[in-house]
């Protein structure tokens with residue numbers, strides 16, 4: 001994956017120097033991120049509908065999972 005820089009340091013995939021350590025991520029709209037289950041994530045990217053956004057405020061990293069939440073395996077994403 002290309003380098004993805006991220007400052008969300010309580011994410012399971014976050015690494016030192018503000019790097020994302022996931023092997024894949026998906027960015028989508030806030031509205032989809034709020035309603036889709038945790039299992040609907042980057043490995044299923046071809047099933048995502050298009051979600052236009054008017055600004056960065058309407059987008060989110062769907063792959064975020066809180067470190068220590070116990071939900072780290074639900075998205076099917078691996079640490080690289």
Ligand code: SF4
Pocket residue numbers: 004005006007008011012013014015019020021022025061062063064065
């Ligand atoms: S999965 Fe998303 S929130 Fe988590 S470190 Fe990567 S880019 Fe940041």
